[in-house]
Structures are given as structure tokens and as C-alpha cells.
Amino acid sequence: MRFDVAPFRARRGMEKLLEALGEGQVRFVGGAVRDSLLGLKVADIDVATPHAPQEVVRRLEAASIKAVPTGIDHGTITAVTSGTVVEVTTLRSDVSTDGRRATVAFTDDWQEDAARRDFTINALYADPVSGEIFDYFGGLADLETRTVRFIGDPLQRIAEDHLRILRFFRFHARFGHDAPDAAGLAACTQRANDLMALSRERIADELLKLLALPSPVSTIETMIAHGIFKPVLPEIADAQALAALLAFEHQTILEPSALRRLAALIPSDVEVGRDIAARLKFSKAQRVHLAKILVPAEGPASTMAYRDGKEAAMDRIALTPAWDGDRKAAVAELESWDIPTLPIKGGDLIAKGITQGPDVARTLKAIEEDWIASNFPDGPEFDALVARHLG
Known part of the structure; x- marks a missing residue:
């Protein structure tokens, strides 16, 4: 199989970057390769190289490419070339991990670098000249069957980074077909308590990314059934309201909203919502919005929109099947309604x-x-x- 490198190379400044790193010394890697092979839109491009981080910086600067040492200790340099931003990462192997962070050593072994990645579909490399794909762990076959599978021993991968438990489910919700990989699911179930060691910000980031996906319901149901949420979010115990919300979203102009969907997963209790928002270290704006939309819709739609804003009013209506009104019509009307200003001061x-x-x-x-x-x-x-x- 050959990878179509033309769209990647056509990006402004990419030819200059590839030339600076040297033929045979750089490959496209990870999500960009995966998504391109699946025919999905590719936003960001990452490349890997055996060059040491300081050598990467030297080569980029010699080519008049801006080099930002965003994660230089872990081998990552952000290259900015003609407006195109590319993450350049030196090949690595893990020396030690504690489930939250890793100590790495740099290497020139491509397979060793692939072995430290999480899932087979994320460990695909493509030569930027020939388009040859390098697949060390069966990622192409897993792409074909839409299987999200850990590289090697799932328990070891999770021990290296506990966040991979949530990533497993997010990637399954995005790419997987049918039931999750049995070995991966068993490992995540067994190690669910490891999530308690993670920062709440990392948990929140993964959870909101999962909830923002087009169809996360079946994956959320699997997570509930296997006790994945219990250690950190025991309030999430049923997905029926989430399923009803997604059905309503599909019937209206509402775009997916991770916070709205989270509200459907937790009790309609403002104090519970505030506790969860604090636990997950949400921003002030997120906390305020979640508190608003956990109050069931009541009264005219325009009144709710005037008091809480249009977005909150539409979310409250979407989350309240028993609201006394035509919910679809109300959401459509609010979308084009300009909130008036009191005509007197x-x-x-x-x-x-x-x-x-x-x-x-x-x-x-x-x-x-x-x-x-x-x-x-x-x-x-x-x-x-x-x-x-x-x-």
C-alpha cells in the first residue's frame, strides 16, 4: 500500500521543512496518517525523525524555519513554516513511567518509537517521498476492521499512562465498529481505579472530547456497564437521557455540545453539577453554563433566553422532554431571535x-x-x- 503524500506536501512550507530534516530522516506519523487513510479531513500533521531535538532545532533554524521548543525534554519541537504548524518529534522509547508522565530516551529505531504508542492505528508512519507505509503492529488491518487495539499488552500500556483507559473508549467511539476489543476492554475494566491518579483536568479533557463525538451513546453505555466512571464520576450511572438528547439533537439545528451531553448524564441537580464542575476543574464559563442548564426548562422559551442567554435556554429545552411546548419549534425560533434590551433606564x-x-x-x-x-x-x-x- 502507498500513502498519497501529495496533499500533505502541498501545504505551505512543508517542502521546506522536509528538506531541512533530510530525505530518509523524517516520516509522517500518527493521526494524520490514520485519518488520511480513512478518508477523513486532516487538520494537524505530525512528523517523526531520528534527529536529536537540538539537531532538529539547528536544522530548522538553518532553513529559516521557526523552532518552538514546546516539549523539547520529551523530544517535541513545533515548527512554524509559512504559516503551517508541524509537530516534529524525535524517536523515543520509555525509560520509566508512573502512569501520569514518562521519562524517555531518544533512539533511532522507528519500531521502538512505534512500540511506545497507545493503539495500533496510531502507530502508522508514511515516507513523505515514496508514500511507503510502515506498520509495525498491524494498524492497517485494524483500520480495515475499525478495531481500536492496544499495542502489545493492554495492562502495560495502561500502566504507562492511565489516561489511555479513557482514550481507548474515545477512539472506539470515533473509529470502532461493534463491541470494543475484548482484551482492551478487560484491561480498562480491571484498571479503572487507576483513573483516580490522574489530574482532573486530563479526565475532563478526554470526557468532553468523547461526548463531543457524533455518536458516543453506545460507548458510554459500555463504560457504565463496566464501572469505568465509578472511581472518578460515580454520578454517571445511566445513559438513557443522553440517548434521548442525541435523538432530539438530530431532529433540530442543535450542534453537538459536550457540556449539554454531560448534563444529560448526571442528575438534574445544580449542586451536584457544581460539585462535578469543581472536581473536573472546569473554567468559570463552563461552571456557570452547566449550572444554568441543569435547571429543567420552565415557562416561555423567550423568558429563559432573556434571563440565561439563548444557548442556555436551548440546552434547557433540549434536556427537558416534559417541557410544556413544541421543543423543536422553540429551538428553531430562538436560533434567529434577537434578545431585546429593556427600552428604559x-x-x-x-x-x-x-x-x-x-x-x-x-x-x-x-x-x-x-x-x-x-x-x-x-x-x-x-x-x-x-x-x-x-x-
């Missing part, structure tokens, strides 16, 4: 005779609540509403 009330002080804020709030309940009138109808409050 405190200064306007003072000009109309309200004494400056607490009475202004109190009257303004009463007017706003009446305006919302009246479905946001303007013009003479709003003027009449204000007049009622001014006596």
Missing part, C-alpha cells in the same frame, strides 16, 4: 418624576418583570406598561 424614570434612590431600582425591576411577562412589547404598548407602574 433609571435616568428615564428619574426624568419622569421617580425620586433618585431605591425607588428607581425597585420600579425599574417591576417594569422589567411586567415587560418580560408581556412578551417584550415596545412602542405605545411599552409606554402604556410604564405608565401603569408610574401611577
Whole structure:
């Protein structure tokens, strides 16, 4: 089999980068090769080389290519050439690991580098000149059958990096067909408690990536059935609401949202959501949004959108099958609805005779609540509403 290198080489600056590293001393590697072989869109391109990191830097700078030492201790240099960004990584082998980080040694052995990777489908290399594919562990066959399989002993791979448990399921949800690889599933089940040793940020990143995939439900169901979530997210115990949410998403204009889908997996309890968000070290914006959408939808869609924003209102409606309204129509209407601004300010009330002080804020709030309940009138109808409050 030959790999079509033309689309990769056509990227701006790529020829210059390949020339700098030298023919026979560089190969395309990993996800870019995998996705290209599957006919998927390739975003980022990574390359591997036997050159030591400092030699990579020297060669890039000699070719006037920007070299950023993003992970130089682990052999990774980011090359920026004519606007194209490429990760250049020196061939490596693991010296020691503790399940969270590894100490590496640099090597010139391509197969040794492949052996330290997680899954066979991620350990494919392609020569940038000939297009020859180098497959040391059966990745091409696994691509053909859409099997996500650990390289070598799954338990050893997991011991090297506990995050591979979650990656196994994410990659299966993205690429796998039918049931997960039995040996991999058994190892992940056996070592699920290892997830407790990981930083919560890494867990959150993998979980949200999984939930953002087009069809994660069956994989989530497998994870629940095998107790994968129990050590770190015991609140995730049922995927029925997630399945219902995805069905609704497919019927509407809603794009997949990892946070919305997470909300479907956990109890509709704001305090539980806040605890999970804190545990996973979510950003402030993520925490606020999750808290909003864990409140079941109630009342008019426009009122929810005015108070919490359109995105939160649409998410609440999507997550509340029992909402009293046409959910699909409401989501479609909110998408094109411009949230109005209250047509009066405190200064306007003072000009109309309200004494400056607490009475202004109190009257303004009463007017706003009446305006919302009246479905946001303007013009003479709003003027009449204000007049009622001014006596």
C-alpha cells in the first residue's frame, strides 16, 4: 500500500521543512496518517525523525524555519513554516513511567518509537517521498476492521499512562465498529481505579472530547456497564437521557455540545453539577453554563433566553422532554431571535418624576418583570406598561 503524500506536501512550507530534516530522516506519523487513510479531513500533521531535538532545532533554524521548543525534554519541537504548524518529534522509547508522565530516551529505531504508542492505528508512519507505509503492529488491518487495539499488552500500556483507559473508549467511539476489543476492554475494566491518579483536568479533557463525538451513546453505555466512571464520576450511572438528547439533537439545528451531553448524564441537580464542575476543574464559563442548564426548562422559551442567554435556554429545552411546548419549534425560533434590551433606564424614570434612590431600582425591576411577562412589547404598548407602574 502507498500513502498519497501529495496533499500533505502541498501545504505551505512543508517542502521546506522536509528538506531541512533530510530525505530518509523524517516520516509522517500518527493521526494524520490514520485519518488520511480513512478518508477523513486532516487538520494537524505530525512528523517523526531520528534527529536529536537540538539537531532538529539547528536544522530548522538553518532553513529559516521557526523552532518552538514546546516539549523539547520529551523530544517535541513545533515548527512554524509559512504559516503551517508541524509537530516534529524525535524517536523515543520509555525509560520509566508512573502512569501520569514518562521519562524517555531518544533512539533511532522507528519500531521502538512505534512500540511506545497507545493503539495500533496510531502507530502508522508514511515516507513523505515514496508514500511507503510502515506498520509495525498491524494498524492497517485494524483500520480495515475499525478495531481500536492496544499495542502489545493492554495492562502495560495502561500502566504507562492511565489516561489511555479513557482514550481507548474515545477512539472506539470515533473509529470502532461493534463491541470494543475484548482484551482492551478487560484491561480498562480491571484498571479503572487507576483513573483516580490522574489530574482532573486530563479526565475532563478526554470526557468532553468523547461526548463531543457524533455518536458516543453506545460507548458510554459500555463504560457504565463496566464501572469505568465509578472511581472518578460515580454520578454517571445511566445513559438513557443522553440517548434521548442525541435523538432530539438530530431532529433540530442543535450542534453537538459536550457540556449539554454531560448534563444529560448526571442528575438534574445544580449542586451536584457544581460539585462535578469543581472536581473536573472546569473554567468559570463552563461552571456557570452547566449550572444554568441543569435547571429543567420552565415557562416561555423567550423568558429563559432573556434571563440565561439563548444557548442556555436551548440546552434547557433540549434536556427537558416534559417541557410544556413544541421543543423543536422553540429551538428553531430562538436560533434567529434577537434578545431585546429593556427600552428604559433609571435616568428615564428619574426624568419622569421617580425620586433618585431605591425607588428607581425597585420600579425599574417591576417594569422589567411586567415587560418580560408581556412578551417584550415596545412602542405605545411599552409606554402604556410604564405608565401603569408610574401611577
